[in-house]
Amino acid sequence: MTRWVFILALALWAGAIARDGLDRWVDATVLPPLQVAVSTELRDRNGHLLRAYTVADGRWRLPVTVEEVDPTYLQMLIRYEDKRFDHHNGVDPLAMTRAIGQALWNGKVVSGGSTLTMQVARLLEDGSTGRWSGKLRQIRVALALERHLNKDEILALYLNRAPFGGNIEGVRAASYAYFDRPPRRLTPAQAALLVALPQSPETRRPDRAPDTATAARDMVLQRLHSDGLLDDATVTAAMRDPVRPTRHILPAFAPHLADRAVTERPDSNRHDLTLHLPLQVALERLAADAVAGRSDGVQIAMIVADHQNGHMLASVGSAAYSADAGGGFIDLTQAVRSPGSTLKPLIYGLGFDRGLIHPETLIADRATDFDGYAPQNFDGLYRGELRVRTALQHSLNIPAVAITQALGPHHLLAGLRHAGADPQVPGGAPGLAVALGGVGVTLEDLVRLYAAIGNGGTAVDLRWYDDATPGFAPRSVINRAAAWHIADILLDAPRPPNVQGTGIAFKTGTSYGHRDAWALGFDGRHVVGVWMGRPDGTPVPGAFGGDLAAPVLFDAFARIKPQVDQISPPPHETLMLPTAQLPRHLQQFGAAEVATNTPRIAFPPDGAVLEDGLLTLKVRDGRAPYVWLANGQPVARTHRTQVDIDAPGVGFSSLTVIDADGQSARAQVTLR
Known part of the structure; x- marks a missing residue:
């Protein structure tokens, strides 16, 4: 020995x-x-x-x-x-x-x-x-x-x-x-x-x-x-102190995002993320509580981010990271779904940005056939003429589709892409149905959109690595005044029953067939997105964004901090006038006008700021055929009152229409 x-x-x-x-x-x-x-x-x-x-x-x-x-x-x-x-x-x-x-x-x-x-x-x-x-x-x-x-x-x-x-x-x-x-x-x-x-x-x-x-x-x-x-x-x-006969499972928080991070940087042994552990833990518990006891297979996904710097603070891909019938291993923040009505703030924001409407503009909510597309409001009722502010707060469908028609649906998709989203369009060609959810987006896409609105209309590079190279330079989705108008309107959106919480601008949405229930909201600093539905995309009878997802949204805000951050006051350029004092073209949207023999450009309006890309041109009155000129060069000849052309390029452009009698109209626009 x-x-x-x-x-x-x-x-x-x-x-x-x-x-x-x-x-x-x-x-x-x-x-x-x-x-x-x-x-x-x-x-x-x-x-x-x-x-x-x-x-x-x-x-x-x-x-x-x-x-x-x-x-x-x-x-x-x-x-x-x-x-x-x-x-x-x-x-x-x-x-x-x-x-x-x-x-x-x-x-x-x-x-x-x-x-x-x-x-x-x-x-x-x-x-x-x-x-x-x-x-x-x-x-x-x-x-x-x-x-x-x-x-x-x-x-x-x-x-x-x-x-x-x-x-x-x-x-x-x-x-x-x-x-x-x-x-x-x-x-x-x-x-x-x-x-x-x-x-x-x-x-x-x-x-x-x-x-x-x-x-x-x-x-x-x-x-x-x-x-x-x-x-x-x-x-x-x-x-x-007793020695307890236990062995704990090592921490496994934010498992879905962790898997994404490891896949993105497979050679790194340590990943320092922007998440905040106490908030992540609290939201994972909230997610589990939100679906506990349900027998309909509903799952949940949530994201919280700081819309001032783009840092993701919490990400919940499902209520439980497990191999079960509930699809626990699926990262539902990345699932492509129909957004329902959650794109309406962008529609109205683009309308404000381009001078088509103002929150106090009167707009008609009545049965309308949009060239064969005849949407209805969710409750099947029509409310006649009302303010744009009220139309958005009550999520009415007809006004949203009318504004989308005036904008052009491709401009709505361009706004989404400028926010950092990647919309998936069935068939590839957007129609007016995109206004009511006829496009595929993810929860992360919608959080990016609402982060941009909360950030004064400027897109936010949503990310989970603090050292990550920005995905894009700051770019405008809508102007500051338009973003403030949207926030101001959504601050007063009707709350679901028994839901408390002030200072939060929010919007809910329900996709066709009750497949997806959404709630998106922001205050002066944070943006929160909640999705609820079945992982396989089948309908959930009776599921509504306002009833199902909105209460979770407000509970999530309560877990971020005791008091919400106040939304900034309006920028100095914001037009704050009642309907009667607005410029005439903003007092009433789509008002019928007395026809004359002189053609007039209905869209884009003079002085409009538009996105570079496909450009929709509309003319009223005059006599067909019409010839359109961009900066003096012919770009289209048509018998129809509406035509799409390739935009002439970034900067100032002069658009001219000439009818069959040689009469003309002109509009100056800015393309960006």
């Missing part, structure tokens, strides 16, 4: 008398690899662990630095395992002499005399501790390590490689697995248990042998008390 002790003593003695030979022997040491595969992990904006993945062999090995570990644990570890760690060169002669003497006196090994550096050497090579050859190798590697690394680097190797039972390696993984907390927040009782575990990680596992783990922990506490590191009160309280 003591053979290795005598040989070791002989080796040390020989080394002492042959210093040069020892130096050459140590310097010739080939060190084992110091790097090892570590778990890929994702942290929130404050460095808190969101989610981690095991390494290829199935082990949890979370990287940790000395600074990330509780100082009391480090003191306990060094005092218990290697009290002269800061002073020896890898081998502690006093500890080794003690071990040799105890072995000679007892006829067996009582204490090993290993330093922390020697233990690191064994961990790096996964070597034996019982055979003299293995011990000698550890001594050699330990001496070499001390010549290549400083003490903190050696300690960090131990903290990352020490075994703690099962597939857990390193103090950080152990702290999460056994105590569900990071290692910087250990109690004395927890720290003592983690000191004791690596000596016999399988027999002392608290989840399998809590009594053995308790005895080992208490032994550490008593030794440190005898050494004067811990006082009576600390030891007494620590020994009363």
